[in-house]
C-alpha cells in the first residue's frame with residue numbers, strides 16, 4: 001500500500017475512534033485497532049487487573065503501567081473500563097494496555113495472563129465489618145476465579161477483595177473443583193497491613209519507614225491482623241503502652257480510613273501502592289530473583305488452620321516457601337489465639353460458600 005494511502009486510512013481510523021458518538025464498546029474496539037503497531041513484544045509479564053475501574057483499580061492500573069516488569073496490561077471491569085483504558089494507555093511507558101468490559105469479555109481479558117490482581121467488589125461504609133461484604137463479594141470472586149481456572153490456570157492470583165480471610169478459601173475451592181488448584185499461586189494480599197505497620201512503627205521510633213520491617217501475620221480483619229512488634233527490624237523495644245497503641249492502630253487502620261472517608265469508601269490509594277509493591281515482588285519472583293520475601297495470606301501448615309498469613313518466599317512458581325511465625329512474646333501469644341479463633345470461622349465460611 002502507498003504510504004500516503006496508509007497514513008490517510010490510519011488518520012480515518014483515529015478520527016472514528018475519537019468520534020464522540022461512538023459507544024463505549026466501539027471505543028474499546030477502536031483502541032485495539034489503532035494500537036496495531038503495539039505487539040506487546042517488549043520483555044516483561046502479562047498482567048490483568050479485575051475491577052480496574054474502581055477506587056483501587058484505577059491508581060493500581062496507573063502504577064502497573066509504570067512498572068518496567070509489565071509488558072501487557074489487561075484492564076477488566078463491569079463498568080467504565082473503556083475510559084480508564086483510554087486514559088492509562090496514553091502514558092508513555094512500555095506496557096501495552098487493553099481494556100475489557102463486562103462478563104462477555106472476561107475470557108479475552110484473562111487468556112494468556114501470568115499475574116491476575118483482583119480488587120473487584122464492594123468496599124465498606126462506616127459501621128460495617130469486612131465480613132459484611134461477604135454476601136456480595138463472595139459471588140464476584142467465585143465468578144472471576146471460574147474464569148481464571150478456565151483461561152489462565154497457571155497464573156499467579158493476588159486477591160485483594162474483602163473479606164480476604166474468606167475470599168481466599170473461596171478461590172481455593174473454585175480452583176479445586178476445576179482441578180487447577182496450585183496453593184503456591186493463590187495469594188491473599190495483606191501487604192497494606194505491613195505498609196501501615198512500617199509507617200506507624202517508624203513514627204513511634206522516629207525512623208524513615210523505608211528502614212523499618214514489621215512482620216504482620218494471621219489474616220486481614222480486626223484481631224486477625226497480628227503485627228509482631230517483637231520481630232521488628234531494626235531490632236528495638238516498645239513500652240507496654242506503645243505496644244498496645246501500635247497493635248490497635250495497625251489492626252484498625254482500615255477502619256480509620258473508612259471513617260475518615262465518611263461513606264465514600266475505604267483505602268484506595270495506599271492500597272494501590274501496597275498492591276503494586278506486592279505485585280512487583282511476585283513479578284521479581286517469577287523472573288527468578290533470589291530472596292524475594294513478603295507477607296501474604298496463603299495455604300499454610302504453620303498453624304492448625306488451612307490458611308494463614310506469614311512471610312513467604314516468592315519464586316518462579318509463586319509462594320515457594322512459607323515461613324514459620326517465629327518466636328512470640330506473651331502479648332503476641334495471646335493475640336495469636338484470638339486471631340486463630342476468628343480466622344477459623346472466616347475460613348470455614350468461605351469454604352462452605354462453595355461446598356454448600
Ligand SMILES: NC(=O)C1=CN([C@@H]2O[C@H](COP(=O)(O)OP(=O)(O)OC[C@H]3O[C@@H](n4cnc5c(N)ncnc54)[C@H](O)[C@@H]3O)[C@@H](O)[C@H]2O)C=CC1
Pocket residue numbers: 050051052053054055056057076077078079119120121122123124133137140143144159160161162163164189190191192193220265266267268271
Ligand atoms: N486486601 C486489602 O488490604 C484491601 C481490600 N480492599 C477491598 O477491595 C475491594 C475493592 O475496593 P474499592 O476499589 O475501593 O471499591 P470500588 O467500589 O471503588 O471498586 C470496585 C470495582 O469492582 C468492580 N466490580 C464489581 N463487580 C465486578 C465483577 N463482577 N467483575 C469485575 N469488576 C467488578 C466495580 O465495577 C468497581 O469498579 C473491596 O472489597 C475492599 O474491601 C480495600 C482495601 C484494602
Ligand SMILES: O=C([O-])CC(=O)C(=O)O
Pocket residue numbers: 123124130162192253254255257258266267
Ligand atoms: O478496611 C477496609 O474495609 C479496607 C481494607 O481492607 C483496609 O483498608 O485494610
